[in-house]
Amino acid sequence: MNKPKITIIDYQASNLRSVQKALEANGAKAEISDKPEIIAKSDAIVFPGQGAIDPSMKKLNEKNLIEVIQSYISSNKPFLGICLGLQLLFESSDEGEANCLGVLEGKSKLFPKSVKTPHMGWNQIQINIQNPLFDGIKSNSYFYFVHSYYALPKNNTIISSETDYGVKFCSSIVKNNLMGVQFHPEKSGPNGLKIYNNFINFIKSGKI
Amino acid sequence: MLTKRIIPCLDINAGRVVKGVNFLNLQDAGNPTELAEYYDSEGADELVFLDITASSEKRFIIIDVVKSVSEKLFIPLTVGGGLNKLSDIRSMLKAGADKVSINTSAVINPNLINEASDFFGSQCIVVAIDVKKINNKIYIEEPKSDISLDNKSKWEVFTHGGRKPTGIDAIKWAKKIAYLGAGELLVTSMDTDGKKEGYDLDLIKTITSNVNIPVIASGGAGELKHLSDVLQYSNADAVLAASIFHYKTYTINQVKDYLSTLNIPIRPN
Structure with missing residues (x-):
């Protein structure tokens, strides 16, 4: 697969252009779209996110994107959730009332009061599961985080890295071709760009 | 471990980086x-980009600057200066800023803080406060x-680029900003700013112990x-x-090397 069709899902919840630029910087083209038919036909999906859970689920619902995302993930095509895009994969969040996408078991929790929220800045990831996304990335590398809630998967065998901030929390997951990172690779300098490059290479390798 | 951040601030006037002393004698310092x-x-x-463009006709220029800078920048960019309403914030984020900093407009209309945080997420709303020590007992x-100065107040908030006293207590205002949902505080001491004699440690410490959001210290390095x-x-x-x-007294690497010898957590380059 030389020129994979990558789609960045648009539900008006994040700085989509920065994600697109990071993919472009690695020689890939990506379309920003909120159309279910385009998303369904993509070779890979990037699902970014910022802001609050409830308005995001509301937007996904209004745009008829919930089912298409769920069935895309169950088809096991490459899918990368970023920040809120990782948290939305779980069943719920303490941040809001809405049911989330529920493709992974677990929920998102608020950081303890002992630390400042949001968790904002550069922090390290301890890699638990080496996977294609982390090719050439060393454990304890720094990435840029900004979030107040963190995902707590029920099945901890999907936790591919952990990060320390008051608690040891899940900073990325991998389950077959479904991947998610809590940090923002598009804001994490060379290490972050490497993550996008790895994702593109993974799509091209066609190990689907 | 979460590292301490080192943030250079660039003043932008009509699309160019400028250097000056107290907004006077502005000199061109290059392409942003x-x-x-x-x-x-x-x-x-x-x-951090601070738009110090005085005339509102030239205000739109900063949008183009942010667009072209963010094309090639893969670290977070905060833009402040002259952002008065949600649509100003939206256009800056759309141009590629990751966060916006609001100051005078937040004092005039504190609701802007919670509206903007609700709408765009608190992670992208930085509230800047310019603060001066109260020397004569009042x-x-x-x-x-609830945020006015009282007999115990130590610092007062100033707006309009430090020109206008507000009668607002800096610590009460900082707490209110955090309560209204801002993601971060940028605190500048007008007493230490530009003097190169150090930050106002007492001010910053009092603020960090009164709020539970991140605080950026400014003024006096x-x-x-x-x-x-x-x-x-x-x-x-x-x-x-x-x-x-800007004057290359120190490079960022020198700063980080120094801080790491003191075991202050920083992100190595």
């Missing part, structure tokens, strides 16, 4: 895109509002020790500096 890339390659953890019978002092003793999460970087 080139300087942003330079600081990025040097290991800056974030960048006697106030009854504070006008002249030597490496000033940066470590405010990070170690005042619990600041980040330091902002302008002239020590």
Whole structure:
């Protein structure tokens, strides 16, 4: 697969252009779209996110994107959730009332009061599961985080890295071709760009 | 471990980076895109652009600057200056800023803080406060509002680029900003700013112990020790500096090397 069709899902919840630029910087083209038919036909999906859970689920619902995302993930095509895009994969969040996408078991929790929220800045990831996304990335590398809630998967065998901030929390997951990172690779300098490059290479390798 | 952030601040006037002393004698200091890339390659953890364009006709120029800078920048960029309403914030984020900083407009209309945080997420709303120490003891019978100065107040908030006193207590205002949902505070001491004699440690420490959101310390960096002092003793999460970087007194690498010898957590380049 030389020129994979990558789609960045648009539900008006994040700085989509920065994600697109990071993919472009690695020689890939990506379309920003909120159309279910385009998303369904993509070779890979990037699902970014910022802001609050409830308005995001509301937007996904209004745009008829919930089912298409769920069935895309169950088809096991490459899918990368970023920040809120990782948290939305779980069943719920303490941040809001809405049911989330529920493709992974677990929920998102608020950081303890002992630390400042949001968790904002550069922090390290301890890699638990080496996977294609982390090719050439060393454990304890720094990435840029900004979030107040963190995902707590029920099945901890999907936790591919952990990060320390008051608690040891899940900073990325991998389950077959479904991947998610809590940090923002598009804001994490060379290490972050490497993550996008790895994702593109993974799509091209066609190990689907 | 979460690292302390080193943030160079660039003043932008009509699309160019400028240097000056107290907004006077502005001199051209280069192209914002080139300087942003330079600081990025040097290991800056974030960048702040402050639009000091005085005329509103030229205000739109900053949008183009942010667009072109963010094309090549893969670290967070905060833009402030002259943002008065949600649509101003939206256009800045759309142009590629990751966060916006609001100051005077938040004092005039505190609801802007919660509206913007609700709408765009608190992670992208930074509230900047310019603060001056109260030197002459004041006697106030009854504070006008929940954030007004009282007889115990130590610092007052100023707006309009530090020209206008507000009668607002800086600590009460900081707490209210956090309560209204801002993601971060950028605190500048007008007493220490530009003097290169160190940050106002007492001010920053009082603020960090009264709010539970990240605080960026600003105003007064002249030597490496000033940066470590405010990070170690005042619990600041980040330091902002302008002239020590612009005049190349220190490179970002020198700052980070120094801080790491003191075991202050920083992101190595």
